[in-house]
Amino acid sequence: MLLGLFALLACQLAGEVIVRAFAWPVPGPVIGIVLMFAVLTLHGHLRKPEAAEQGPIAKVADTLLSNLGLVFVPAGVGISQHYGLILDHGLALVVALVVSTVLTLLVTVGVFRLVSRLQSSRRPVP
Amino acid sequence: MSAATPFDLWVYLAASPLLWLTITVGIFVGAQRLAKASGFNALVNPVLITIVAVVIVLQLTGTRYDTYFDGAQFIHFILGPATVALAVPLYRARQLVRAKALPILAALAVGAPFAIASATIIAFLLGAGREIILALVPKSVTAGIAVGIAGEIGAEPALTAVLVIATGILGAVIVTPLMNAHKITDYAARGFAAGLTSHGIGTARAYQVDQIAGSFAGLAMALNGLATAIIVPLAFGVFG
Incomplete structure (x- = not known):
């Protein structure tokens, strides 16, 4: 469990260091994901893929991801800091968020299904 | 005493x-x-x-x-390590990703910029200020990455976080009735849309509905986080 936590923190730390060292305009945890993926791939190659999928890193990751909602709460409570700004732009914000969310869902699902269907219709029937 | x-x-x-x-x-x-x-x-x-x-x-x-x-x-x-933890569902889904690589890449290539453009354009048309528009840019991205993007483009991180969470909750609430109303039964596609649009909160919702939907949602959340984190600073570098 501690080994898994260490691996996640180390990848995040390495991500933050790389981003700052090369002045990349990308958040540290993004590079952290890439590094973690590389570590898992390497682990899977050296042992077995199952070892990487169910190992200590995966166990800690599952625990974190299954309670992901909780980690958004402290930032979300920050809404109380922005009542003024949010009320002043209430209509624009609500319309932008609702319309953009509905359209993004529909556009994404639409493109996914369209390409999925094109791909399976092109593939020769076995 | x-x-x-x-x-x-x-x-x-x-x-x-x-x-x-x-x-x-x-x-x-x-x-x-x-x-x-x-x-x-x-x-x-x-x-x-x-x-x-x-x-x-x-x-x-x-x-x-x-x-x-x-x-x-x-x-x-814990947001940071939880964001890095996304590599695990991504690794587990690698074969699924290979099989569905084309639909995934196409939906990501269209969906990621669409999520940004639709929100910012609507807010702009409704007369919202620069502060609000900038904070809307990473609204579909998981909070750990969105706050980082906010830092890169000069948006207020706390306001960004609030809008990210609002988008997550909205998508999580809307996705199931919306997809059912359109009679979409492809759970891979539904999950991918939920994760791309509404990051972790949408993914949590997708897992409640269907396991396949959940895996694709987690994958979409990770990919959209990566894509947006790369697209946005580049676009801002160009347009300024």
């Missing part, structure tokens, strides 16, 4: 990180129970319930956000 009066005790507790940490975790556990009891009704969203309940408690007790955050920061800190 004489026994503390209830008032003394409150003065101590209200300023202690332990109280607000305990209250946040406690309310979230209760909200999760409530969601389960409702049969995972989309409207009974644990994140939304917890935020509203905590805001009410803070208002009633006259507690400042800074004081609250002193305790809650221990949970907030």
